[in-house]
Structure formats: structure tokens, C-alpha cells
Amino acid sequence: MRKHSFFIPSGPPFNYVQTMKRSSTIYLDHASGTNLLPGVKDRISDWLESGMANPSSIHQEGRRSAADLDEARTGIAEVLGCKPSEILFTSGATEANNLVILGSAEALRDKGRHVITCATEHPSVLESHKALEKKGFQVTYLAVDKNGDVDPEEFRDSITDDTIMASFMWVNNESGLMHPIENLAQIARERGIRFHCDAVQAFGHIPIQMQNSGIDSLALSGHKLGAPAGIGVLYLRKGRTISRTSFGGSQEQNVRAGTPNHIGAISIAKAIKYHAAHLDVNTKKYVELLTHLQGQLKALPGIQINRDGHQYTPNILSCSFRQVDGEALFIRLDMSNIAVSNGAACSSGSQAPSHVLTALGFDENLAQASLRISMGIDTTKHEIDDFCRELEQIVTSIYREPK
Amino acid sequence: MESKDKKVVIAMSGGVDSSLAARLLVDQGYDVMGVTMKLWGYIDTGGRPTHDSNCCSLDDINNAKAECASLGIPHYTLDMSAEFKEIVIQNFVSEYKAGRTPNPCIICNTEIKWHALLNKLDDLGVQYLATGHYARKVKHEASGKWVVGRGKDQVKDQSYVLWGIRPEELDRTLFPLGDLSKQEVREQAAKADMRTADTPESMEICFVPDNDYRRFLSEQYPEVIEAAPKGEFVDSTGEVIGEHQGIHNYTVGQRKGLGLATGERIFVNKIDVESNTVHVGSKADAEATNFTVNSCNWLVPEAFIFDQKLDVQIRYNSAAKPARISRISDDEVQVIFETPENAITPGQSAVFFQGEAVVGGGIINSV
Numbered sequence: 097m098r099k100h101s102f103f104i105p106s107g108p109p110f111n112y113v114q115t116m117k118r119s120s121t122i123y124l125d126h127a128s129g130t131n132l133l134p135g136v137k138d139r140i141s142d143w144l145e146s147g148m149a150n151p152s153s154i155h156q157e158g159r160r161s162a163a164d165l166d167e168a169r170t171g172i173a174e175v176l177g178c179k180p181s182e183i184l185f186t187s188g189a190t191e192a193n194n195l196v197i198l199g200s201a202e203a204l205r206d207k208g209r210h211v212i213t214c215a216t217e218h219p220s221v222l223e224s225h226k227a228l229e230k231k232g233f234q235v236t237y238l239a240v241d242k243n244g245d246v247d248p249e250e251f252r253d254s255i256t257d258d259t260i261m262a263s264f265m266w267v268n269n270e271s272g273l274m275h276p277i278e279n280l281a282q283i284a285r286e287r288g289i290r291f292h293c294d295a296v297q298a299f300g301h302i303p304i305q306m307q308n309s310g311i312d313s314l315a316l317s318g319h320k321l322g323a324p325a326g327i328g329v330l331y332l333r334k335g336r337t338i339s340r341t342s343f344g345g346s347q348e349q350n351v352r353a354g355t356p357n358h359i360g361a362i363s364i365a366k367a368i369k370y371h372a373a374h375l376d377v378n379t380k381k382y383v384e385l386l387t388h389l390q391g392q393l394k395a396l397p398g399i400q401i402n403r404d405g406h407q408y409t410p411n412i413l414s415c416s417f418r419q420v421d422g423e424a425l426f427i428r429l430d431m432s433n434i435a436v437s438n439g440a441a442c443s444s445g446s447q448a449p450s451h452v453l454t455a456l457g458f459d460e461n462l463a464q465a466s467l468r469i470s471m472g473i474d475t476t477k478h479e480i481d482d483f484c485r486e487l488e489q490i491v492t493s494i495y496r497e498p499k
Numbered sequence: 500m501e502s503k504d505k506k507v508v509i510a511m512s513g514g515v516d517s518s519l520a521a522r523l524l525v526d527q528g529y530d531v532m533g534v535t536m537k538l539w540g541y542i543d544t545g546g547r548p549t550h551d552s553n554c555c556s557l558d559d560i561n562n563a564k565a566e567c568a569s570l571g572i573p574h575y576t577l578d579m580s581a582e583f584k585e586i587v588i589q590n591f592v593s594e595y596k597a598g599r600t601p602n603p604c605i606i607c608n609t610e611i612k613w614h615a616l617l618n619k620l621d622d623l624g625v626q627y628l629a630t631g632h633y634a635r636k637v638k639h640e641a642s643g644k645w646v647v648g649r650g651k652d653q654v655k656d657q658s659y660v661l662w663g664i665r666p667e668e669l670d671r672t673l674f675p676l677g678d679l680s681k682q683e684v685r686e687q688a689a690k691a692d693m694r695t696a697d698t699p700e701s702m703e704i705c706f707v708p709d710n711d712y713r714r715f716l717s718e719q720y721p722e723v724i725e726a727a728p729k730g731e732f733v734d735s736t737g738e739v740i741g742e743h744q745g746i747h748n749y750t751v752g753q754r755k756g757l758g759l760a761t762g763e764r765i766f767v768n769k770i771d772v773e774s775n776t777v778h779v780g781s782k783a784d785a786e787a788t789n790f791t792v793n794s795c796n797w798l799v800p801e802a803f804i805f806d807q808k809l810d811v812q813i814r815y816n817s818a819a820k821p822a823r824i825s826r827i828s829d830d831e832v833q834v835i836f837e838t839p840e841n842a843i844t845p846g847q848s849a850v851f852f853q854g855e856a857v858v859g860g861g862i863i864n865s866v
Contacts, residue, residue, distance in 0.1 A: 424622035427575050431532075431623070496620045 122483045126320075126433045127269060127297060127412055128471030133322035133370055133473075136363045140324070143359045145417060151356055152345065165358050168365035170192040176314075176331060178306040184330040184348040184358045185364075190220035190298045191329035192315035193263075195287030195352060197224040199338030200261050200313070201233055204290065208258040212236045214246055215455040217265050221294055222451075224265075232393030234258070243405030244273045244456050252283050261290040267300035269451040270437075270468055273405045274302065279327075290336060296320055300371035301379065301409040312336045327360025329368070336492070378473055382410035385471055385480055389413060389451045392484040397495045402456075402466070413469045416453075419496045422464025428490040429467075434483060437468040445449050506530045507627040507673060508620055510612055511574070512565070513559025516631030517697040518566040519688045524629055525570050526695070527675075532625070533567040533574040534614065535560050537608070538583040539706045562695050569693075572597065577619060579611055586610045588706065591722050594746040595712070598725065598770035599846030602660070603704055606754030609796070617668055618847070627671055634658045635677030640857045645669065646798040647857040652680040654747050659815050662850045662860025663796050713748060723747070730775035732759060735784050743777045744797040751866075752785060752842030754846050766842070769866070786839040787866050792824075792849045793831045795861035801826075802858055810837065810852045813843055813863065819852045 104142055131141070150156035151165045163216065173180040186192045200209060213225050215237045216426065225235045236254045246264065262284050266277045276294055284291035290452070291310055296317045299434075306314070318327035332338065332351065342351030370376070393399055393415060402414040417425065426438055436451065449463035458466070470481075507529045511517040516818040524531045537560070560576055587607045594601035630698045633655040638742055639647030647664065650656040664672065676684060688696035717724045727745035732742050741759045743749065748756075753767045757779065768785035788806035797804065805826055809820035811834055821837045834849060843866045850860040 221686055421619070423575075423577055424619060427623055430573065430575075493624070 115257045120433070122479055122486070124469045124475065124479070124483060125437050125473060126395075129325065131317045132324065132363075132475060133367055135367050135370065136214050136323055137365060139362055140359060143362075148358060151358055152347070152355065159360055162226075165233065165356060165361055168358075168361040171331060172368050175368050176304060176306045179334060180329060180348060182306070182331055184332055184351055186315075186330050186348075186352055186360045187295060187326055188319075188328035189218075189315040189317035190328070191221040191352075193218070193292075193294055194224050195341055195422075196313045196315070196330060196332065196338055197221065197261070197263055198227060198341050199351070200292070200336070201228050202496070203337050204260040205233075208260040209488050210234045210256055210258040211260060212231055212234070212238065212251065212254055212262040214238045214240060214264055215242055216240050216295055217263065218269060218296070219451075221265070223356045225411035233425065235400055241405075243402075244268055244271050244452070245405050246275050246280070248274045248276055248279050248283060250278055251289075254285045254357070255283075255289060259289050261286070261292065263292040263294070266297075266302065266304075267295075267409050267412075269297045269412075269453060270450055271402055271456075272297070272408040272410075272415045274295055274298070274407040274468075276300065276406070277311070277313065278309065278311055282494040283310075285310035289374055290446040295388055297409065297412070298379060299368070300375065300408035301382075301495040302413060302472065303375060306331060306333070308379040309385055313417065316364070316368070318364040318367065321371055323363035323367040324360060327357050327364045329364060337442075366478075372471075378409060381473075382471060385409045385475060385477060386413060388477055389480050392480070393487075394486055396490070396491050402453075411471045414453075414466060415469070416458065416462050416466040417491060417495070418462060418465070420465045420491060420494055420497055422461065422466070425465055425490065426493065429487070430487050434486060437470070438464065438466060505627055506532065506623075506625040507629050508532050508623070508625050509614075509631075510616065511535050511563035511630045512631070512701070513695065514631070514698045514701065515693070515695045516633075516676060516684060516690050517693075518563065518631075518693055519616075519684050520629055520631040521566060521572070521689060522570060522687075522693070523675040528628075529621050531562055531570070531572045531629075533572060535574070535576050535614070536579045536583075536611065537576055538611065539580055539588070542620075551579075562698070562866060565642055565694060567837075571735045575617070576748075579615055582615045583611055585684035592716065592723055594846045595716060596723055596767070597846075598746040598749075598772040600750045601846045602848055603661050603671045603706075605663055605848050608666075613664050613672070614667045617671060621860075629675055631676055632657045632661060632674055633676055633679075633681070634661055634674050635713060635799055635855075636672065636674060637856050638652050639803070639853065639858060642799040642803045644799045648677070648855045649675075649852075649857075650676070651678050655681045658857050659848065659850050661844055662798075662848060662857050664798075665796065666798055669798065692769035710776075728775060730777065732757070732777050732779050734765075735778075735780035740779070746772060746775060746777060749777050751844040761843070768842070782841060785796075787841045787843050788836045788839045788841045789833065789847070790866040791827060791833050791864045792861035793864045794857055795830070795832060797859040798856075799858045804851065807853070812850045812852065813840060815849055819850070824851065832861065849861065 139355055149161045151158060151162035160219050168346060169180040169183045172183045186245055211228060213221060239248055242291050264275050267274050281291045290312045292313045293311050295304060295314045296413045299316050312333045314331040316329040319325035347353060388489055398418040400421055429436060449460045451467055453463040507524055509521040509531055511533045515797060521531060521533055524619055556719050566576045585602050586803050591601050591603045615634050633650030633652050634652060634657050635648040636645050639646045647658050649658045649659045704742050707715045729745060730743050731739045732741040732743050749767050749770055751767055760860050765779045766782055766785050767777055806823060810823040812819035824832050824834045827833050843863060845862050849863050851858050
């Protein structure tokens with residue numbers, strides 16, 4: 097049961113479907129944003145009581161804040177196997193991706209003007225590359241196969257003497273597909289180009305260590321891990337300079353100006369430590385839930401489970417329904433108090449077909465009638481059962497036999 | 500009449516009328532959801548989104564969303580742009596191409612706001628559709644059928660644009676504003692501190708926000724415009740008195756923009772697509788009593804309509820006048836006014852009233 101709702105618009109709960117017996121939400125949209133971890137929640141409550149001074153201030157209170165921030169940075173560095181000075185706090189992964197993509201290209205523009213990414217990246221990466229195109233850079237958007245896999249050899253072939261940087265996500269946020277990041281990063285290292293990784297959906301599911309890795313920078317997001325929205329981490333390997341895109345104070349290694357969100361930093365550090373320590377036990381749990389979920393979904397009319405690629409994280413499942421109207425499906429799910437996504441959470445509120453599913457070759461109707469089911473650490477088998485029962489009822493009632 | 504434990508969708512434009520309608524339904528105890536249909540994007544239609552819009556923009560959708568949030572009801576955006584383009588815009592373009600003057604709001608009401616939306620509502624398990632139109636459902640006494648009736652506010656009355664609703668779809672329809680005047684709507688909205696209380700009236704065609712349909716056609720359908728040849732203006736004596744710029748530029752009754760210097764006030768009174776000719780003449784030349792109507796929709800059985808006394812309204816902002824109608828063929832009827840009417844315009848709707856009740860309607864075909 098969902099207990100916190102910091103990113104869900106307030107208002108009374110809806111109860112439109114008369115057959116509904118539950119009053120609580122079935123929340124299976126944890127990849128969009130998940131509950132605060134209990135330890136994080138307690139820490140935030142303490143902070144609300146005590147307040148917190150600016151860590152740049154010279155007084156005792158300020159020094160205490162600076163020490164908290166330092167502790168958070170050091171804790172994250174220990175988990176990732178890097179130096180504390182390589183950990184920068186941002187407002188989220190979007191800002192981290194923007195900073196490092198735009199800043200690296202600018203810093204390296206004398207070396208070359210070609211960068212490489214992939215068609216199924218998060219909008220914060222794709223749009224940063226579109227901004228680079230406007231600045232005169234040439235961008236290669238590598239195509240993916242029908243499962244969303246990137247071919248490392250195709251990546252190798254796309255590198256030219258003019259290439260300065262490549263960006264790939266570790267785990268796709270809509271399908272849960274894992275890209276062969278270490279392999280791709282190694283190719284980048286061999287060819288002497290910088291490698292950025294958006295690891296927002298990977299952390300907590302894949303062990304991530306920066307030492308002996310070919311990755312030069314990596315982005316993480318707080319609200320996907322049980323910290324609040326508004327905090328992110330950018331790992332930036334020592335010696336990889338990036339040009340500033342924000343101006344003001346010299347915080348965050350002179351890369352990101354502005355007083356850091358230090359309760360956010362403390363929260364994300366706690367969350368990162370939690371996920372590193374519970375990786376195995378959580379994975380085991382997700383695998384069990386996923387097997388349970390897949391077993392029940394298979395029988396639904398018109399369903400296709402989008403899981404034929406190389407490897408997937410066990411917390412995300414994408415599936416699509418043929419002969420079903422996508423808009424009706426999502427409204428019915430919401431009327432039944434079920435929270436799932438159609439691909440990624442969309443800021444405009446209307447459903448444009450997912451660029452990820454479109455890149456996989458889905459037609460518009462099928463992309464619209466696609467669910468991303470994503471589980472969190474407090475998801476239960478019981479919740480999965482309730483979800484499958486209601487989904488079956490809805491899909492059965494709106495499924496139209498092919499003409 | 501309607502059971503209040505049933506679910507109602509209120510179609511919301513983001514303006515004051517549909518927002519207040521939503522509030523009234525909630526106050527009356529209905530189980531309400533708000534829906535805004537996305538019908539087109541400025542990318543598809545041109546115009547100046549920041550100046551001209553008061554429908555269908557992101558702001559309007561957000562207004563509708565915010566009104567629903569303040570009522571504690573859900574709001575959904577439905578993308579109906581494919582249906583809208585295929586049905587409403589295609590009809591708009593082909594009517595102008597045929598030298599006629601379409602009313603796209605009527606096609607939209609009939610085929611999108613009612614027919615396509617109600618099909619969606621079936622999937623949602625929702626029985627009723629409500630809109631913010633100034634119209635009522637009234638009982639047609641002779642037949643005992645419920646039909647569309649004029650709204651209480653005679654100035655705002657929108658029954659003219661609702662003749663096309665299929666009878667079985669009208670049964671599922673609610674008009675919460677039918678007994679209110681526009682002023683009462685604004686007052687109630689202001690009293691409830693609604694953010695949409697002062698939204699401006701939308702008067703233009705929503706996908707032609709600058710009211711320049713010629714610009715819309717030439718930007719969006721240049722192939723239609725380029726294929727429309729110039730032709731001749733012919734006066735009432737049959738004499739050629741000038742060259743026209745393609746028949747899509749003219750509407751029956753039009754006086755301005757003809758580019759003819761004849762020394763007297765002349766009007767378009769007929770557009771002949773076969774000969775690509777625009778006939779012009781005095782105002783009296785454009786008067787007629789007989790015309791035909793097709794694409795009809797009947798809200799009461801035909802026995803209550805043909806050769807019965809009724810009033811026919813031939814444009815949005817004119818009064819209904821006494822006439823009789825008779826059947827010509829399966830898909831066409833003839834209307835004969837008691838006294839001549841000016842500028843009866845093919846492509847516009849003829850709506851048949853008996854008192855306050857709309858008993859049917861159709862599209863004016865030939866005069």
C-alpha cells in the first residue's frame with residue numbers, strides 16, 4: 097500500500113468503478129517515483145524540526161551542514177568506489193545529464209564535433225543532444241533492434257576521428273532492458289572518447305563500481321531510489337573537465353553553482369547505501385514477483401510481453417495489448433485506482449506515443465496500449481494479484497476482436 | 500429522468516461554460532469525470548497560438564484540469580485529433596472546394612463530441628455525456644420523444660448546432676446549462692471563485708483561430724487551392740462582369756472582397772461549381788423560398804415532420820421562419836418557406852423546429 101504521496105497531486109481519492117472493493121491505490125509506477133525509505137523519512141523529519149544552515153557559511157551551524165554534506169558525499173563515494181571529490185550533487189538526473197553532455201562537448205570542442213547516443217535514451221539526454229546539434233555538433237543516434245538492444249560493434253563502427261563523447265543509458269526506463277554498458281564503455285576507452293552513462297534505472301539492480309570502469313560520468317536520481325525528488329548525483333571522473341553551464345558560487349567542484357540541496361544530499365546518500373546493501377535480497381524478491389506477474393499476464397487477451405531482449409532488470413515489465421484502445425485502458429486503470437505508466441511519466445498529461453516503443457518499431461496504436469509495470473521494495477504478491485485481476489477485467493471488457 | 504448514481508463525463512473546453520456545467524453536475528450529486536478532447540494542434544493549423552486561441556491549447560487543457568482538481572473529480576485528455584482531421588477538416592476542405600460554405604462545428608458536434616466520444620465512453624463504462632451547450636432536452640409533445648430544445652438564454656441558444664445528434668445518443672446526453680443565461684453562468688462561476696469565470700467567448704472556428712479560413716486553406720491545403728482555377732463573375736442578366744479568384748473564396752451573401760466596381764451594392768447569390776462561375780446580383784436576387792436539404796437527422800418519427808407546420812432556421816444567428824418540408828428522395832427533402840429568405844447558403848445547416856423543439860435538421864444542398 098502506498099503511504100506517501102509527495103509527487104501525486106492532492107485531492108480526494110477517486111472511486112468510480114462500483115465493482116471496486118479496495119480503497120487504496122495499487123501503485124506499480126515505482127520507476128516514475130517511489131516511496132521515501134523509512135530511514136530517509138526519519139532524517140527529513142529531524143531536519144524539519146532542526147532546520148539546516150548553509151554549508152558555505154562560516155559559523156558553527158554552517159560547518160555542521162558542511163560536515164553533513166561531506167558525509168553524504170563520502171558515503172556515496174564508498175558505494176560507487178570513487179573519490180568524494182568525484183561526487184557532485186545536482187537537482188536530479190536531468191540536470192546531471194544536461195550538465196555533463198553540454199559541458200563535456202563544450203570542453204572538448206577543439207578535439208572534435210561528433211558525439212554518439214542512442215534513439216531510446218531519456219529525453220534529458222536526447223534533448224541535450226538536440227541542443228548540441230544547434231551548437232554545430234554532429235550527433236549519431238544509434239538505432240536499436242526490435243528489442244531495444246544496441247549493437248556494440250555498430251557503436252565501434254560509428255566512432256570517427258572527430259568523435260569526442262558517447263552517452264548510453266544503463267537500463268531503459270520504459271522496458272527495463274539492460275544495455276551492455278561495460279562493453280560499450282570499454283570500446284569508448286579504447287578509442288579515447290569520453291563515456292557518459294545515465295544509470296537512473298540501473299542503480300539498485302546492477303552492482304555499479306567506478307574503479308576499473310570505462311565510465312567517465314554517471315547520473316543518478318533521488319526519487320527513483322527512495323529519496324525525495326529534487327536531488328541527483330553526477331559522478332564525474334577526476335580529470336574529466338567540463339565547461340560550466342551555470343554561474344554563481346564555486347560549489348560542486350566549480351561545476352554546478354548554487355547552494356546544494358543538503359537534506360536532498362543526505363537523503364540520496366542514505367538511499368544509495370540502502371540499495372547497495374540490499375541489492376541481492378531485493379533482486380531475489382523482484383525476480384519472484386516478476387515470475388508471479390508474468391505467469392498471470394500471459395493469459396490476457398491480445399497481450400504481448402516486451403521482454404525478448406538480451407537482459408532486463410526484474411523490477412520493470414513492459415507489455416502491450418493488441419485490439420485494445422490505449423486511452424480507454426489507462427483511464428479504466430486510473431478509475432480502478434491503479435497507478436501504472438504508459439512508457440515514461442509524461443509532463444504534458446496527454447499520451448503521446450512513447451519514443452522508446454516507436455524506436456522498437458511499434459505502431460502508434462500498440463505503443464499507446466502499452467503498460468510499464470514497475471515494482472518497488474514494498475510491492476507485495478497480494479498487490480500483484482489484485483492488479484492482475486483488475487487488469488484482466490478491464491482488458492476483457494475493452495478488447496475488440498480483429499475485424 | 501437520469502439516475503444519479505450513473506457516471507457522467509463532462510466534455511470540457513477549458514472555458515467557463517463547461518467548467519460551470521461540471522460544477523453543477525457535481526453539486527447535483529452525479530459521479531462526474533472531466534474530459535478534454537485534443538482535436539488539433541497549432542502545428543497542424545497555423546495561426547498565432549499566443550494571440551488567437553481560446554480553445555484546445557495547453558492552457559485550456561490546464562484550466563479544465565485545474566477546475567476538475569478543485570471539484571475533486573478526475574480529468575483526462577483524449578486525443579481525438581485523428582478523427583477530427585479525417586472527418587471535420589476533410590469535410591471543411593471538400594465543402595469549400597465544392598463552392599459551399601461548411602459549418603465545421605456541427606460536423607464536430609455530431610461526429611466527434613457525440614458519436615466518437617460516446618464510443619470511447621462505452622469503453623470507459625460511462626453512460627452519460629454532458630456538455631456546456633446552451634440547450635435543453637425537451638419533450639416533443641406530439642410524439643412523446645425527448646429532443647434537443649432551445650436554451651433559456653435566447654441570445655446564447657446553441658440548439659441550432661446540435662441537430663445532428665443521433666436519437667440514441669441524445670438519450671445519453673445532459674445539458675446542465677439549458678436553464679441558465681450566460682450572465683447567470685458567469686455570476687455563478689464568479690461566486691464559486693472559479694478560475695475560468697472570466698474566460699473570453701470563443702466565436703471563431705477553433706482550428707482557424709485568426710478567422711481567416713482562406714489562409715488556413717492556402718497554408719494547409721495548397722494543392723486544393725492551386726487546383727482551384729479563376730473563373731467568371733456573372734451578373735443577373737448573364738453578362739460576365741469580372742474574374743473571380745477561385746470559388747473557395749466566396750460565400751453566398753458575401754458583399755466584401757469581390758473586387759467588382761459596379762456602382763451598386765452587389766452580393767454573391769449563387770456559386771456554380773460545374774461552370775466555375777460566381778453569380779452576383781442585388782440583395783433581392785439572392786432571395787428564395789425553395790431549397791433542398793440532405794444528410795438529414797430526424798429526432799422524431801417522420802410522420803410528425805413532413806407536410807406539418809414547422810419553422811426552419813438556416814443560419815446560426817437568424818430566426819426560424821415558417822416553412823413546410825416534403826420528401827424528394829431517400830436522402831433529400833425540399834423546404835418551402837412561406838416568405839422568401841435572403842442568402843440561403845449551400846453547406847450551412849437547415850434546422851427544423853416545432854416551437855422550442857428541434858425535430859430534425861440537415862445540410863442545405865441546392866437553392
